[in-house]
Amino acid sequence: MDTNELNPQQLQAVRHTEGPLMLVAGAGSGKTRAITFRILHMIRDKGIAPENILAITFTNKAAGEMRERVLGQMGEGGRAPWISTFHSLCLRLLRQHMEFSGYTKDFVIYDAQDQLSLVKKCMKAAQVNEEAFPPKTILNHISGFKNDYQLPEHIKLDALPYGHKLKAAHVYPHYQNALKENNALDFDDLLMMTVKLFKTNKELCDHYNDRFRYILVDEFQDTNLTQYHLIQLLSRAHHNVCVVGDDDQSIYRWRGANLENLLHFEKDFPGTTVIKLEENYRSTQTILNAAGAVVRQNAARREKNLWTRNESGEPILYYRAEDEIDEARAVCERIHQWVQDGASLNDIAILYRTNAQSRVLEDQLRHLGVTYQVIGGLKFYERKEIKDILSYLRVILNPNDSVSLKRIVNTPVRGIGKTSVDKIEAFCGEHHLNLLEGLRRAAEIVGAGPAKKIAQFVAMMDRFHQVAEDSSAVDLLKEVFEKTGYLTALQKENTQEAKSRLENLNELYSAVEQFVDIDRKGSLREFLDTTTLVADLDNLDDSRGVLALMTLHTCKGLEFDSVCIIGFENGLLPHASSLSSNDEYEEERRLCYVGFTRARKRLMVSNARRRRIYGSTFTYQPSDFINAIPREVMTMESSAPSMTASSSYSPSYASKSGGDEWSLPAGAPPPATDTGFAVGTKVLHPKFGSGVVVNREGSDGDMKVVVFFKGAGKKKLAVAHANLIVV
DNA sequence: CCCGCGCCACATTGA
DNA sequence: GTGGCGCGGG
Secondary structure (H helix, E strand, C coil), X not given: CCHHHCCHHHHHHHHCCCCCEEEEECCCCCHHHHHHHHHHHHHHHCCCCHHHEXXXXXXXXXXXXXXXXHHHHHCCCCCCCEEEEHHHHHHXXXXXXXXXXXXXXXXXXXXXXXXXXXXXXXXXXXXXXXXXXXXXXXXXXXXXXXXXXXXXXXXXXXXXXXXXXXHHHHHHHHHHHHHHHCCEEEHHHHHHHHHHHHHXXXXXXXXXXXXXXXXXXXXXXXXXXXXXXHHHHHCCCCCCEEEEECHHHCCCHHHCECCHHHHHHHHHXXXXXXXXXXXXXXXXXXXXXXXXXXXXXXXXXXXXXXXXXXXXXXXXXXXXXXXXXXXXXXXXXXXXXXXXXXXXXXXEEEEECCHHHHHHHHHHHHHHCCCEXXXXXXXXXXXXXXXXXXXXXXXXXXXXXXXXXXXXCCCCCXXXXXXXXXXXXXXXXXXXXXXXXXXXXXXXXXXXXXXXXXXXXXXXXXXXXXXXXXXXXXXXXXXXXHHCCHHHHHHHHCCHHHHHHHHHXXXXXXXXXXXXXXXXXXXXXXXXXXXXXXXXXXXXXXXXXXXXXXXXXXXXXXXXXXXXXXXXXXXXXXXXXXXXXXXXXXXXXXXXXXXXXXEEEEEEEEEECCEEECXXXXXXXXXXXXXXXXXXXXXXXXXXXXXXXXXXXXXXXXXXXXXXXXXXXXXXXXXXXXXCCCCCCXXXXXCCXXXXXXXXXXXXXXXXXXXXXXXXXXXXXXXXXXXXXXX
16 A cells, blocks of 8 residues: 555545544545545554444445455455445345344335335325325325434324325324335335334444444435434444545435534544545546536535646536537537547546436437447336336245235236225235235135136245245246246237337346356345345446436546536526525535536536427526636537527537627526516415426416426416415 | 226436 | 326227
């Protein structure tokens, strides 16, 4: 290890191994290098056993990279410390110790889809109206409880005002019971149950305090309260915790991330040493200027001074497009040009606020013949055909999983309809049976026809169970493919869609093959675990020469030579849903900051005068974040302001910079100052509650506004009829 | 009693 | 673009 490669602050962090440490690491400040050296220093110079070190990262990809770097430096026979994400860590702990409070070790993990279907069922049972209380909103609130370590028994109903949160609090205990009946945990449970486990079992907690004597937590600014409790519990004997983070990069508030953890840490861990890494090694001065200019407008932040010795580099390119197609074209053509000039696709990324924005880009890239990879969006393991097959595997392992069972009982169609299943479910409720047991007694419950089909289904599942015991997971999968008739049904369809589904199933087969070591027991379960816990980012292959497309959230922790960020419009970035809350608006700024600081050399930003989103056209204003960038570090290009709407395909690097196009470009609608309901106005609606105007058209009598409501989403309303109250 | 079609409302970010 | 639902045919 050559400590000459470290600056004084990094070196100080590396040498500080005993007692609490907070490493405030600005973007691109050599954080990973410092962390890796620190672990190596602990193992090699301090003689600390790797087993005694626990490092928690944000993604599996980051964990893998850190493990590789540590092992790479240690040479032959080196053992790696335990490096994983919060969720994988908790899953591993729970698999070992979960046999308490009614769960077995074969519990499954429910993803968002499963959660939603379970929450709907609970809402029906609790007689909560799905119209007035969208299941998604209820689920979000329940998730919020779990992120704050509020168990159902902790919640004081009379302390909550009437509203969605109160309803969620009513549904919450039903939902937890239902999860337990299904022998299932959701994502948030993984964390919450682990904390509960350690709180109720002091001995076990002591055991792990002894085991993990040195703990490191990366991306600390994005931890929630439950995760914070976990860190406290795991370190209460030794306080050897090093947290690494940057408040400017906190972008998961909506998922329960709690910036205050940064403040609490210094109180809860007395004597914390704080070290700031402020020298940026990644980006040009220009890029840092722009990023700093945006994030500096936030009131709630620790002042820091990120600086670099790097040269100022190219100015930021700002392209103002006619519409989203023109925007995509300009960005993709520019990238094409960079590649022609010798850039590698590996070193370029296109970032956007919402997944839906990728589609237009993909069309353009295909057209230009550029190979690309979309990270995120519909995940592989969430595709219908994959989830169907996985549901079979899940039920085979865990017969209590009624959510999966209901999914497959008539997939592919085999004559077991909703009516029969409903009857059996009702029967199960009365007799305290799980759904599979109910199906076994179908003859007592439904008519002879359906009963026979159900009996066949149950017999098939029993055979699968036998196969699972006797043979490998690969054989089992083959068996499921064939005996369920799933493949045959798809082959018969003979459509393009069916073909692509078959391809996906093929891919699933290879994935299982790769994963499963034939003789190892329990490997099917491990495979299923990974299917719920891998992030899409974990599959980003940065060695294949492929352009990466992803959201601003996903890009955290990555870096590229050149970065393009599209959709800089008020309403998209910052997103409409953030306009009514200052905290959320500030998070959008940080999101922008994270995006900018991914770039080493080049940054391109863009927006569009008109944009189609989900069928309707929006004319958002250029983003305030663009206006915050100092003009001297930016070059503007614009499409020729077109007279006809259809001319957006014409060559369009027409008007170069200058002029006073900056804040109010041609083609934008006139500023709304007159009759009220300007973009950004907060309003109240009798049914949808509070929202923000994000778009406006027409005037006076027939004025229509698009309002973004929390929970209800975007609504287009006629002002004359909607009874909107301006707040 | 099951199935498939067509209609409808829905759509931020994700381990 | 997708999933949920209601209806009429088998």
